[in-house]
Amino acid sequence: MSGLTPRLLRDEAPFDLALDDGLRISLRPIVKSDEARVQRAYELLSEDSRMNRFWEKPKELSLSRAARLTDTDDTGHVAWIAIRPDDDDFPGYAGASFWRDAADASRAELAFTVADAWQRRGLATLLFSILWFDGWHCGIRHFYGSCRLKNVAMAAWWHDMGGVVEAGQRTYQLSLDLISPEALIHQVSYGMPPSYRLVETADWLRQWLELTSDGPS
Numbered sequence: 001m002s003g004l005t006p007r008l009l010r011d012e013a014p015f016d017l018a019l020d021d022g023l024r025i026s027l028r029p030i031v032k033s034d035e036a037r038v039q040r041a042y043e044l045l046s047e048d049s050r051m052n053r054f055w056e057k058p059k060e061l062s063l064s065r066a067a068r069l070t071d072t073d074d075t076g077h078v079a080w081i082a083i084r085p086d087d088d089d090f091p092g093y094a095g096a097s098f099w100r101d102a103a104d105a106s107r108a109e110l111a112f113t114v115a116d117a118w119q120r121r122g123l124a125t126l127l128f129s130i131l132w133f134d135g136w137h138c139g140i141r142h143f144y145g146s147c148r149l150k151n152v153a154m155a156a157w158w159h160d161m162g163g164v165v166e167a168g169q170r171t172y173q174l175s176l177d178l179i180s181p182e183a184l185i186h187q188v189s190y191g192m193p194p195s196y197r198l199v200e201t202a203d204w205l206r207q208w209l210e211l212t213s214d215g216p217s
């Protein structure tokens with residue numbers, strides 16, 4: 001890797017991989033033409049997940065909301081989706097995105113949606129590693145977010161990542177300072193024992209460095 005500037009993962013997309021439990025997925029950025037897919041994916045969510053992600057639980061995701069979620073631009077609003085290879089009818093296992101802060105380009109708000117049947121298999125962690133990798137190389141240094149106090153899963157996940165979780169009256173405020181992918185890999189290898197999910201993040205980041213480097217010539 002020495003001296004090489006990695007390409008971004010978006011330049012490699014789409015790419016396929018298998019999770020440790022054997023689930024095969026295809027990963028790529030979300031694009032404008034995913035509106036209908038995102039609406040169908042919403043239908044796979046439980047009421048709790050709808051409420052946790054969207055703060056309301058309408059029966060259908062409105063077209064305007066789907067349009068906003070798919071209105072990506074590579075730097076200000078970056079979103080990725082995990083879909084089923086060879087089955088375009090299946091809307092997707094999970095999606096994640098960041099919106100860069102208009103007032104401070106080094107900060108971005110993070111959001112996730114993992115379909116209920118596929119939660120706790122590492123999909124949020126995998127998508128996060130992608131947003132970390134490309135985000136870092138586009139100047140993001142801090143992720144933040146918020147979630148309902150009832151959203152134990154998000155708060156626990158954020159804590160596992162080494163983030164700060166602060167309880168307010170109605171929400172948790174979430175924040176996480178980023179370090180470079182190389183620094184995280186080093187820290188996980190030689191630092192204090194981290195959480196399992198942070199080790200997983202470092203493993204993905206290692207793979208992203210390999211995928212985006214030109215390798216030995």
Ligand SMILES: CC(C)(COP(=O)(O)OP(=O)(O)OC[C@H]1O[C@@H](n2cnc3c(N)ncnc32)[C@H](O)[C@@H]1OP(=O)(O)O)[C@@H](O)C(=O)NCCC(=O)NCCS
Nearest residue numbers: 049052112113114119120121122123124125153154156157
């Ligand atoms: C929160 C959410 C994104 C986590 O996604 P995920 O793919 O299940 O997360 P991962 O498998 O990568 O990581 C699992 C970790 O998250 C936390 N977690 C996930 N579900 C949990 C639960 N039900 N209870 C406690 N902790 C939980 C734990 O830290 C867990 O680590 P462990 O499995 O080693 O104990 C997912 O539950 C989700 O999409 N929920 C609905 C929408 C939402 O809440 N979005 C977040 C607000 S933007």
